[in-house]
Amino acid sequence: MTTPLITAQGLTKQFVSYKKNPGVMGSFTSFFKRNPVIKDAVKDFSFSVAKGEIVGLLGPNGAGKTTLMKMFTGIIVPSDGELKILGSNPWERDKNFRKRIALVMGQKSQLWWDIPAMDSFLLLQKYYEVSDKNFEARIEKMSELLGVKDLLHIHVRKLSLGERMKMELMASLLHNPEVIFLDEPTIGLDLVAQENIRKFILEYHRENECCIIITSHYMQDVQALCDRLVLIFDGKKGYDGPLSRFEDILGNEKNVTFNFSSPQEPESEFWHSLNGEWSKNNTQVDLRIPEEKLRESSAHIITTFPVEDFATDKLPIERVMKELMNNPKLLREQQSSETL
């Protein structure tokens, strides 16, 4: 059994912020006395990751994903707990450790805005002491894969968000890192760009032996890339296991959306029992239907009501998470059924 690349045990991080009352009086009082508010961004987080794994870290905004990433990369120091990545404590920020990891943050750019992407790459090459041969080969390969070859010499601030993200990815991979942390890499991108990024990551992972931790609140990112899913709520780990098992948690329900040509009556006995989510004008409803009953229920609704259009989808992650947050028993049931 190979030692895992990443082990975290009881990781905790607390932040202090200050409460201020609004208005002029508030600012005068806070000028003299401040009220500290302590927040547990991450609480007692433990997991381990082996070489070559792609792990998805999912959770709503403010759940603690980015804080975890920053602890993993050594940017911030944990308040408590143990963490070992590639054999070091990240927050000691050993230079060799820094040479073997990479971080991409979807919300912040590491490239310099007023120079072409290529100039940033050349600077990074110097930082990471990448040989000219390797540097040129990697630039060639990645820019080909990402289709950005003719954008390399354009000022970064002139690129679109999608193009910039591709450059960010390239920048982070120039030094062939062993562990790659991607923090919301597809945020704000259009669907085509998101697809391109995912394809690239998969291809890169196939060709290079690396470990990838990716955070997102898009289910598609996780479904496309990850073998394993870790769920975080309120700083605490809610689920850690294969993606397939997660989808089973809510009992294989499907999200079905019906569009009607005229407004319906949500309060009628039939609809009330189904507990769907209605649009404002009552012409659209989202229902959750167990997979076994899908054909029967859909057929019934289509024949009984003036359905204009309908679509089925796997449950969106936000719904699943909301459900789990309201009903943590589901997770425990799931976990206990696994141990049996």
Add this chain to the structure above:
Amino acid sequence: MTTGDAIKNNFSKWWITIQISWVKHTAYRLNFFLQIIGPALVFFFVKYNLWSAIYGADDSLVIKGFNFEGMINYHIWAFVVGLVAQGHGSWNLAEDIRLGRISSYLIYPFNFWEFHTASWLSFQTIQMFIAAITLGVIAFFDLLQFPGWNFFLIGVAYTLFISLFWFALQYLTGVMAFWLEETWILRVMLSVVSYFLSGAIIPLDLYPDWLVNILNYTPFPYLVYYPIKIFSGETSSLGLGLIIISIWTVVIALINHLVWKKGIKLYTAAGM
């Protein structure tokens, strides 16, 4: 809506802006001190030490009519006048333009110039407050040569009048942000030049005569030197100063208006 209501509405917009500006200015206490008051204090401190060293060597020394107490008195008033007349910098304004935040002003029923003028008013009230406290403390320690209430009040009014001129000038450096990435350079240049030419560093009496003669045609001496003269009990140049500053203020306000119009055309054409 009656005119009375319109005026009341407008007034309340100004009032809320002023209040919010107070909050913003005092949000970062250390920064406020270090950025606004600190520099002026250190400047005064250096000059105090310098003149102590100079007059310390020779008790009876009188330079162009200034003995040690007179010189220090000059610099105390320079500090106070500077605080009120030259405190404000329009970096906020420039930032609004540079970061494309003007779009909201084009939609608000409250103009860009109104917003920033209200912001300036709120800043000035804070400065007046600090200046008043400073004067109070210095007077308490009997270090101040008080010129009498009529001179004092005229001086205060005049200083406030100058601050309006300075605001207009700073506003101009701010709106240059339509074309210039780093308008702070203009502001620093303006400060450096005006400090040197207005008598804020050393009294203009010490400058060569030929230079002072030229300077009297520029607005600079009227920014610091002549107000200090008023606070020292000499109002001979008051009339001339008012006229010169008024003309310059009007000229700069007009330039501001034209530059703003040109800038906005550029901005909306580019659809930023």
Add this chain to the structure above:
Amino acid sequence: MMEKVGHYWDVYKKFVSTSVSVETSFRTSFILLIFMDLFFFFSSVGSVSFIYDHVANIGPWQKDQLLFFLTFMLMIDNLHMMIFSQSFWEFSFNIKSGQLDYVILKPMNTIFSVFFRHFRASSLFNTPLFLGFLIHYGIKVNLSLFDWLMMPLFLILSLVLLILIEFILSTSMFWLTDGIGINFLRMQMQQLARWPNFIYQGFIRKVLTVLLPVLLIGSGPVHFLLDKNQWQLLATMVLVIFVLVIILNWIWKVGLRNYDSASS
């Protein structure tokens, strides 16, 4: 060891080239900066000149001596502006925006990555002129050959002391939410240092010589250059530099550990 120096030099060359390429794309700012520096230089020298029109001595120094001191300090200012100044401002912005995360990730000494990153080529334009004035007053105060040879070393020594103090001050930004005020504090210190130590009295002079040793920056070397018997301040300066290097190393590590990093 040589390899390491070579590596850092390689990276620094890139810092300079990217900075120059950015700065020259903003031509108006470039030119305005040159003028701004010129205005400041001449107003400083002018003010001191005008004072000497009316007095023969300030402290123990006559006009040429004080102007030599002043041009020495202004030369330091010029070098400081060129090599370090912009990085200080970027540092406070980076901490506030969280952009610092990326800087800390780079596998190089963080002080280097933070404070040496930005180079202002516009200051280079004024260097010959300022150097010319320094040399002019150096001649007027009758510097010996030895003095002229020591001059570059002293300039570097003074610059090193200045930046050590400023780096240490800047670490406070790790604890402050908005560190912009610290940059203004730095500028006040530079203002204090632009006058010789003897104008400050008693307690303040002691504080500014030992605790916040800004006065050593100019007064150390210049007193020695003008009068070889006054070597004490210079020696103190060298000692202080060693102490500050140790303090900086320690406090920088502590600061980084406390870095909370702005949330996204």
